[in-house]
Amino acid sequence: MTTSPNPLVATHRPKIAILGGGPGGYEAALVAARLGADVTIIERRGLGGSTVLTDVVPSKTLIATAEWMTLGGNAAELGIRINDESGNTSHTITADLGAINQRIRALAATQSADIEHRIRQAGIQVIQGRGKLLTDRSVAVSEIIDESGASQPDLTLEADAILVSVGATPRVLPDAQPDGRRILTWTQLYNLTELPQHLIVVGSGVTGAEFAGAYHALGADVTLVSSRDRVLPGEDEDAANLIEEVFKSRGMTVLSKSRAQAARVVGVGDDEHVEVTLSDGQVVTGSHVLMAVGSVPNTQDIGLEEVGVAVRESGHIVTDKVSRTSVRGIYAAGDCTGVFPLASVAGMQGRIAMSHALGDTVNPIKLRTVAANIFTAPEIANVGYTQKELLKLDMKYTVTRIELKGNARAKMMGIREGFVKLFSRTESGTVVGGVIVAPRASELIYPITLAVQHRLTVDEVAGAFTVYPSLTGTIAEAALQGHRSID
Numbered sequence: 001m002t003t004s005p006n007p008l009v010a011t012h013r014p015k016i017a018i019l020g021g022g023p024g025g026y027e028a029a030l031v032a033a034r035l036g037a038d039v040t041i042i043e044r045r046g047l048g049g050s051t052v053l054t055d056v057v058p059s060k061t062l063i064a065t066a067e068w069m070t071l072g073g074n075a076a077e078l079g080i081r082i083n084d085e086s087g088n089t090s091h092t093i094t095a096d097l098g099a100i101n102q103r104i105r106a107l108a109a110t111q112s113a114d115i116e117h118r119i120r121q122a123g124i125q126v127i128q129g130r131g132k133l134l135t136d137r138s139v140a141v142s143e144i145i146d147e148s149g150a151s152q153p154d155l156t157l158e159a160d161a162i163l164v165s166v167g168a169t170p171r172v173l174p175d176a177q178p179d180g181r182r183i184l185t186w187t188q189l190y191n192l193t194e195l196p197q198h199l200i201v202v203g204s205g206v207t208g209a210e211f212a213g214a215y216h217a218l219g220a221d222v223t224l225v226s227s228r229d230r231v232l233p234g235e236d237e238d239a240a241n242l243i244e245e246v247f248k249s250r251g252m253t254v255l256s257k258s259r260a261q262a263a264r265v266v267g268v269g270d271d272e273h274v275e276v277t278l279s280d281g282q283v284v285t286g287s288h289v290l291m292a293v294g295s296v297p298n299t300q301d302i303g304l305e306e307v308g309v310a311v312r313e314s315g316h317i318v319t320d321k322v323s324r325t326s327v328r329g330i331y332a333a334g335d336c337t338g339v340f341p342l343a344s345v346a347g348m349q350g351r352i353a354m355s356h357a358l359g360d361t362v363n364p365i366k367l368r369t370v371a372a373n374i375f376t377a378p379e380i381a382n383v384g385y386t387q388k389e390l391l392k393l394d395m396k397y398t399v400t401r402i403e404l405k406g407n408a409r410a411k412m413m414g415i416r417e418g419f420v421k422l423f424s425r426t427e428s429g430t431v432v433g434g435v436i437v438a439p440r441a442s443e444l445i446y447p448i449t450l451a452v453q454h455r456l457t458v459d460e461v462a463g464a465f466t467v468y469p470s471l472t473g474t475i476a477e478a479a480l481q482g483h484r485s486i487d
Contacts, residue, residue, distance in 0.1 A: 022049025
């Protein structure tokens with residue numbers, strides 16, 4: 001914990017300009033306003049940014065809907081019968097994608113409006129327009145639209161400190177240009193009115209795996225194209241292998257070690273479809289294709305180079321642990337920094353930036369304690385060191401893994417797949433990481449996050465009471481096994 005060595009001298013009310021109204025931007029704005037600053041956010045579309053309007057909120061809403069389809073598929077096993085309007089027993093649940101997407105768009109708009117209301121209540125000015133750095137203390141704003149939708153003249157904002165939080169957009173392959181109809185990025189999926197008959201998902205990272213699982217649960221045939229030897233190549237190997245097995249067991253086609261080179265729309269009318277050409281010459285045919293091949297930061301043409309802000313070859317802005325860039329007074333947060341593509345991290349970066357800029361107490365960001373989740377079914381949640389990282393370190397560590405299928409609550413819920421895995425230091429028993437694969441793993445990871453954050457031992461985790469029956473009981477059981485291994 002430190003205090004900014006160069007706080008803004010409060011001879012006047014400090015002015016803060018923020019480029020981007022996503023989590024990094026609006027969280028920073030709220031902190032700056034509480035610290036007495038005069039804050040202006042420049043945002044092109046709406047508060048919440050891509051996180052709320054096209055990425056996290058819409059995708060997780062879709063996935064939450066798909067989860068009901070997965071649960072419905074297990075209804076018969078649990079003794080539940082679903083009847084149609086005539087009273088006949090039916091085992092089929094269908095998804096109305098048009099209605100689902102209409103709800104998703106409405107929910108995203110409402111969430112954006114709620115954030116804007118909160119921002120304006122805090123006395124923060126919002127300008128709908130495009131911001132560009134002029135100097136280390138000024139921002140040019142163009143393409144300004146007022147509340148009535150009318151264009152307004154360009155203006156220049158002077159600022160004592162600037163935060164750049166402009167996010168990222170989907171990466172596009174040269175020979176797979178999205179058309180918004182059949183060749184799609186994840187931002188375009190929510191305009192579909194009918195479920196794709198056969199969706200090809202190119203990319204088996206987090207985004208690809210989540211959408212592949214969701215659309216398959218909704219009833220679409222899905223082919224997942226992975227350039228690596230397994231899905232989710234950056235995740236815990238046991239967890240990724242389990243998800244791939246689940247995908248295949250549910251009828252999804254997974255093409256491993258298959259790199260997509262091109263996608264095109266062929267045919268007309270009822271015969272119109274897409275063809276995805278792989279690097280080995282194989283052609284995969286479907287009704288639609290989702291390109292989920294990563295993202296690129298929105299750092300072009302916003303004045304970074306002109307004012308001297310250091311940028312990596314990838315386009316990401318270089319920052320330190322308190323969100324400073326290479327130029328004094330300019331900070332950066334969120335996906336445009338490439339630190340962690342998580343809304344929680346963006347918000348933390350933004351809050352830290354303003355605390356530092358305005359001379360408040362600062363806790364530098366600690367990425368080792370960041371909890372992350374993949375919203376497949378089951379979910380994958382993790383925190384702390386991964387097993388791959390531990391293998392590279394000169395550290396004696398212990399791994400304990402317990403399958404969920406032995407948990408009483410899991411049996412009641414019809415859960416057969418999933419596990420809890422804990423990593424701890426062999427000598428001290430300190431918990432240094434963990435992985436959970438389970439329904440609602442995003443909720444279950446919290447006790448392990450606390451253990452990593454506060455350096456608890458497996459004995460301390462095991463010594464806390466858990467409810468019986470509960471899925472958290474398996475976390476305690478894994479911790480108990482850790483004790484036996486270090487005894």
